[in-house]
Amino acid sequence: MFYREAGDFKTSYADDSQTFPIAFDRYRYYAVLAVALGIIPFVITDYWASAILIPFLIYAIAAIGLNILTGYCGQVSLGTGGFMAVGAYTSYKLMTAFPGMDMVTVTLLSGAMTAMVGVMFGLPSLRIKGFYLAVATLAAQFFLVWLFNKVPWFYNYSASGQITAPERLLFGHAVTGPNAEAWVKYLFCLAFVFVLAWVARNLTRGAMGRQWMAIRDMDIAAEIIGVNPLRAKLSAFAVSSFYVGVAGALLFTVYLGAVEVGEAYGIQKSFLVLFMIIIGGLGSLFGSFAGAAFMVLLPVALKVLLVDTMGWDTALATHFQFVIVGGLIMFFLIVEPHGLARLWSLAKEKLRLWPFPH
Amino acid sequence: MLDAGQQGYTTADGRRIGGVVMEMRNITLRFGGVVAIKDISFDIREGEIRAIIGPNGAGKSSMLNVISGFYHPQEGEMIYRGARRPPMKPYQVARQGIARTFQNIALFEGMTVLDNVMTGRLNHMKASILDQAFWWGRAQREEVENRKRAEEVIDFLEIQHIRKTPVGRLPYGLKKRVELARALVSEPKILLLDEPMAGMNVEEKEDMSRFILDVNDEFGTTIVLIEHDMGVVMDLSDRVVVMDYGKKIGDGTPAEVRANQEVIDAYLGVSHD
Numbered sequence A: 001m002f003y004r005e006a007g008d009f010k011t012s013y014a015d016d017s018q019t020f021p022i023a024f025d026r027y028r029y030y031a032v033l034a035v036a037l038g039i040i041p042f043v044i045t046d047y048w049a050s051a052i053l054i055p056f057l058i059y060a061i062a063a064i065g066l067n068i069l070t071g072y073c074g075q076v077s078l079g080t081g082g083f084m085a086v087g088a089y090t091s092y093k094l095m096t097a098f099p100g101m102d103m104v105t106v107t108l109l110s111g112a113m114t115a116m117v118g119v120m121f122g123l124p125s126l127r128i129k130g131f132y133l134a135v136a137t138l139a140a141q142f143f144l145v146w147l148f149n150k151v152p153w154f155y156n157y158s159a160s161g162q163i164t165a166p167e168r169l170l171f172g173h174a175v176t177g178p179n180a181e182a183w184v185k186y187l188f189c190l191a192f193v194f195v196l197a198w199v200a201r202n203l204t205r206g207a208m209g210r211q212w213m214a215i216r217d218m219d220i221a222a223e224i225i226g227v228n229p230l231r232a233k234l235s236a237f238a239v240s241s242f243y244v245g246v247a248g249a250l251l252f253t254v255y256l257g258a259v260e261v262g263e264a265y266g267i268q269k270s271f272l273v274l275f276m277i278i279i280g281g282l283g284s285l286f287g288s289f290a291g292a293a294f295m296v297l298l299p300v301a302l303k304v305l306l307v308d309t310m311g312w313d314t315a316l317a318t319h320f321q322f323v324i325v326g327g328l329i330m331f332f333l334i335v336e337p338h339g340l341a342r343l344w345s346l347a348k349e350k351l352r353l354w355p356f357p358h
Numbered sequence B: 001m002l003d004a005g006q007q008g009y010t011t012a013d014g015r016r017i018g019g020v021v022m023e024m025r026n027i028t029l030r031f032g033g034v035v036a037i038k039d040i041s042f043d044i045r046e047g048e049i050r051a052i053i054g055p056n057g058a059g060k061s062s063m064l065n066v067i068s069g070f071y072h073p074q075e076g077e078m079i080y081r082g083a084r085r086p087p088m089k090p091y092q093v094a095r096q097g098i099a100r101t102f103q104n105i106a107l108f109e110g111m112t113v114l115d116n117v118m119t120g121r122l123n124h125m126k127a128s129i130l131d132q133a134f135w136w137g138r139a140q141r142e143e144v145e146n147r148k149r150a151e152e153v154i155d156f157l158e159i160q161h162i163r164k165t166p167v168g169r170l171p172y173g174l175k176k177r178v179e180l181a182r183a184l185v186s187e188p189k190i191l192l193l194d195e196p197m198a199g200m201n202v203e204e205k206e207d208m209s210r211f212i213l214d215v216n217d218e219f220g221t222t223i224v225l226i227e228h229d230m231g232v233v234m235d236l237s238d239r240v241v242v243m244d245y246g247k248k249i250g251d252g253t254p255a256e257v258r259a260n261q262e263v264i265d266a267y268l269g270v271s272h273d
């Protein structure tokens, strides 16, 4: 009854293009924010942080990044894992070369570095599209992982070939290293999610986002109204890779702490993030969150349900997970390309009219 | 009746037609062995409605594609506002104030009508990516200013009721109108329309004709129009170029063209839909 736009009139164009045009959505957003900031940090446990919350936040950033490139600009990428590795290795090199550098700067610079690498690997997109571009980004994925494995300089010649994040403090609290507490890591990641999601929202609702979507929907028509395809595509690669790089850096510094590149940033990671945006919804920021939440929660939920409660074999439960994800990917690709986000907005549409559907 | 001078003339219905704004000189365009345009010259005057007619495959769309930078002719040159135009990419042509619509609608199907029209304002939006990222002054101000212009055009073309509808869901006739809106909102000097009325019913055709006349009248926009329907062409246009098999076979006022024997033989004599 309360989910209404009636009586919620917009008196200016600025109001009309705001992030949550319906008041109720705005209140729900404030409620989520209040819980995220006012409650979770005080009750968070190590289990919740490492099983759900921190991976969710980090993958949400990666999913927003890939969604900008694929969902908004229509350029398919299978190189997400490799680009995350660029973020991770940049942060490692920065942390070890400049021990005094604070983690916010480290993380942002890692994103910037990844943006540059992303633009480089995005250059072929000016010539090739769709399947061929996907293969080109796949090549980037394998090349980057190979590079970080092969060149010892990247892992500071460590015997194991791994990289390990040293401890760094922020406002007197450890954010990285074994002594970092769950709530600090959580808030650190949350801050990035908050700012980056807001920036993504600004970019996608304005002139930049319209250029990306124009290229996605019909590149010829985009050109004829003055979109420079080179600038539009490369800016999408840059922004997208920035997000992916930040996510890769956080995954290493805050979440995993120690990383072997092939294992943490292999092709599976590229697919994981791609599945997130397909299931969550291509071209939707909300969908990026929904998809990240779904892919992070699914294995946890299945473990609790099938293994812990029903006594299934762990391997069997894992296979079951593949079946579910595979089925959902097919469902969303064929039936509902806009994913969970679309289902959600359909539900809202119904709710908007309820209880008088006509 | 038409003097060739740069000072222009006034039409019977009192519209002011200016000097030559664009001139095509000896344009030849080939695709492998196919010669789509053979040594064609004509000019476009400021403020006029210039029609290009001819049977299917005559090379009309190819001519628009040459003007808008999609095709690069092997021979000939284009003079735009007094200067020879170097080979350009379509987006550069757009920035020179030339907008167009396509024979087969080319809209952004996944975006709303409003977003499609707003995309047409891109050349008027200069905020840097950083301004946009943080929604700072300039980005926000430009969004609001350009939204005003977009809404004006939306009102003008009477598509207010569908402004938040994704274009993919619209019927054909409305899509054509949205495409016109997107071209018009950029405030072009020259508007190129490739068969804007193809596939429309009589009522839709009348609406579209009225919009084209209104655009020309109110904004003084120069319009180059490809159209099949002879009746429409005679009603709308000031001057007509007739093409057949890539050649120009007639050029003049509708009345002159209609009296031209070669045109009658090649085009008007045969029946067209």
Ligand SMILES: Nc1ncnc2c1ncn2[C@@H]1O[C@H](COP(=O)(O)OP(=O)(O)O)[C@@H](O)[C@H]1O
Pocket (backbone or CB within 6 Å): B031, B034, B035, B036, B054, B055, B056, B057, B058, B059, B060, B061, B062, B063
């Ligand atoms: N991109 C292209 N490649 C090859 N041939 C083309 C191309 N575009 C147009 N043509 C050819 O040029 C001729 C003119 O086509 P077009 O300009 O579309 O005619 P019209 O718009 O007058 O119907 C046709 O023979 C067509 O097959």
Ligand SMILES: [Mg+2]
Pocket (backbone or CB within 6 Å): B060, B061, B062, B103
């Ligand atoms: Mg044609």
